[in-house]
Amino acid sequence: MTGPGSPARPNAVKSADRTVELLEVLSASERPLTLTELHRELSYPKSSLYMLLQTLVARGWVELDPTRGTYGIGVRALLVGTSYLDHDPVVRVAIRVMEQVRREIDETVHLARLDGSDVVYLAGRESEHHLRVVSRVGRRLPAHATSPGKALLAARGPQEVDAILPTRLAPLTPNTVVDRAALHAQLAGFRAAGYAQEREENTPGLGCFAVALPYRTPVLDAMSCSVPLGRLDPEHERQVVTALLHGAHTITELLRQFGR
Template sequence: MSEPGGVREVKSAARTVELLELLAARGDRPARLQELADRLGVPRSSMYALLQTLIAHGWVRTDITGTTYLDSDPRVRVVRPYLDEASQALGETIHLGRLDGRDVAYLATRESHEYLRTISRVGRRLPAHVGALGKALLAERPDAELPAGPYEAATPNTHTSRDALAADLASIRARGYSIDREEGVAGIVGFGFALRYDNPPLDAISCSVPVARLTPGHEGRIVAVMREIRAKIEGASAAAGGAVHWR
């Protein structure tokens, strides 16, 4: 007989414990997503979701590059070399994020050569209206899909009303990329570019730079480099066989 609460809930709790025990037994040896899924006999998508939850709550950490558990994601594998290229060209922090409901999950990060530290880390989730990644992806969708608001404010510059966000999204569509001027983190400006290998796009890349280092010339170079990187990623994805439905 099923116990109160339902068998699915008990199995989920047991799977979480089994995963934590498996990781603890490995010590400092990293594990890949597919390896963990195989060991516990669960779908890769389920393992990914479970790991992301544990990462977000601080029970599991990624390796120094922040990509240990995402190596089996074909999108991340395609994008990763281009994140390195953008980081080397610009010397700024580069992110890859994925829209998941009303949030953006950070899938990969390359830190600034200047050792800039922002709040965004792999496994972290932020509301899509807050930063460059999320706004770039929201702009690829009709405004009718926006929630009514008011929205949570991360800084005094965050758009907290539907009308203000919709006006910004219209500018993003006309411009071709998003700009986050201290809306997610005080002192940080971000530039976001949707990756159109899905329709509508689910993934985006961004470049984050401190306000103190952002001159008009540097901003122009960031936009030019990130546009080129986006084109390279989309071309590489098409060459790899188009859309990958990895979930």
């Protein structure tokens, strides 16, 4: 997929490319954006960008705040995203097992999928603790800074990992591993252990563990569990890892039975 402002793919329809890029920029932004900000981000002719926005507003894919003159992602995008999850057989199988894992350890459990150099969170089951991690389906984070991303990268060789990741590994917190040699050493350890983990690499105060779901090759999905560090002692860590490994085995066997 081309990034904002990059040339269209060969044989691509320019208007379709621009529509998708515009929606991706809006969905990735933490706040609605003005026409000027979108023009700066995408470098489309301002008149063409305005007309495209008006079309998407009329169709419900983009929402306009007329008092501020800002544009944000619309409800139609939510409906399409929900449809994707409703029809994904992996999500349907995994969600039942994730609920069992959540009941067993009472921590927030996620299903994530590798998409380029990022992971996208497809489903979640939240802990019942007062202090808990809130599940955010659709969230996208760099694979190198998350435990599900590390688990999925560890399922690949060093050359493939380098081909997936960007040249510069951006830090999300001061604890994010951004040195490539250190990351490769970390992944080698996770590969040997059979699961991945991280401490405050993307969110302060949180630790996370993850296991890849090897029901297909290449491996694209992983199940993870996030735990506030305040209650993460060695015994609870053992419980979390054991539950994840068992749950991942169950999901993998079920998907293989269904021919996935």
